[in-house]
Amino acid sequence: MPVRGHIRSFMFQGNDAGNLGFDPFIAQYRAVYDTFTTPPSESVALAQNTMVTTLVDGGQWAKKDQFLLLAQESNGDGEALKNWITPGTNDAVIVNAPAFVSLEGFTPNGTTSYIDTKWNPTDDGSNYTQNAASWGLYCRTNVAEIDEDLGTVAAGNWVYAVLRYAGLNRFYAGTNDGGGTNFAGTFTDSRGFWISNRTAVDANKYYRNKVEIYDANKTTNGLPSTDFFIGAYNSAGNPIFGTTKQYACYFTGGTLTTDDITAITDAVEIYMDFSGKGVIT
Numbered sequence: 001m002p003v004r005g006h007i008r009s010f011m012f013q014g015n016d017a018g019n020l021g022f023d024p025f026i027a028q029y030r031a032v033y034d035t036f037t038t039p040p041s042e043s044v045a046l047a048q049n050t051m052v053t054t055l056v057d058g059g060q061w062a063k064k065d066q067f068l069l070l071a072q073e074s075n076g077d078g079e080a081l082k083n084w085i086t087p088g089t090n091d092a093v094i095v096n097a098p099a100f101v102s103l104e105g106f107t108p109n110g111t112t113s114y115i116d117t118k119w120n121p122t123d124d125g126s127n128y129t130q131n132a133a134s135w136g137l138y139c140r141t142n143v144a145e146i147d148e149d150l151g152t153v154a155a156g157n158w159v160y161a162v163l164r165y166a167g168l169n170r171f172y173a174g175t176n177d178g179g180g181t182n183f184a185g186t187f188t189d190s191r192g193f194w195i196s197n198r199t200a201v202d203a204n205k206y207y208r209n210k211v212e213i214y215d216a217n218k219t220t221n222g223l224p225s226t227d228f229f230i231g232a233y234n235s236a237g238n239p240i241f242g243t244t245k246q247y248a249c250y251f252t253g254g255t256l257t258t259d260d261i262t263a264i265t266d267a268v269e270i271y272m273d274f275s276g277k278g279v280i281t
Helices: 002-011 018-019 025-032 042-058 259-272
Strands: 063-068 093-095 097-102 105-107 114-117 132-139 150-154 159-160 170-177 194-202 201-206 211-216 233-235 239-240 248-251
Touching: 018 093, 025 042, 042 259, 063 239, 132 159, 132 259, 170 194, 170 201, 170 211, 194 259
Parallel strands: 150 233
Antiparallel strands: 063 248, 093 114, 097 105, 105 248, 132 194, 132 248, 150 159, 159 170, 194 201, 201 211, 233 239
């Protein structure tokens, strides 16, 4: 047993794992792990590997263009900003230092700080197309604001999300359409995993914690050519309507099935629950 434990620890040291003939990680997670300047602790890394394995085996990983696990253990050298689908390509950046908390994510200041995903559908979309697209945003805090939790616009083509609009407690969102008054229900809690799933030119459903909350029929009119911002809205490169919520995970990709939405939500929540940071009940 002592030898076995020693080997297990040694295996986490990058390429040494391959030399031993053993690797505790699936290839898709190994590609991310090896880019970390400060890797997560062994238990956290194994929890992250489990999350990725679940999504790879279920087919959801292949449908993504960008996946950011903002709730990383460290962000000393951008570990929480990696694009897990293609590490080193479309890695995100933080602007004006939104507050980072280990295993929880980032909190913008509501004015000048936000996350630039460095990903836009026109230049970087592969699975994400005008009439077949998805995005997801995991929020850890309950805040009512007149804000944009996620968004960008270019040439009248909008993507946006307002998780809980102050005063009205409404959810507003749009995906590759002309913006407007998409809204659903009354929400007194902004926490959870919010997912948009466009399946056709005139079909787009929204989900919160695996439950469909709005069936939108807005017709698409194009793809934005500017980066998605998290914690603010990208208006011609300028952040507006900043938020003060805390964000733990984000993704973009192609059309999802309802089973995909359940699998993604569950896999991420299991990871968040591992460190006691999950918010879905």
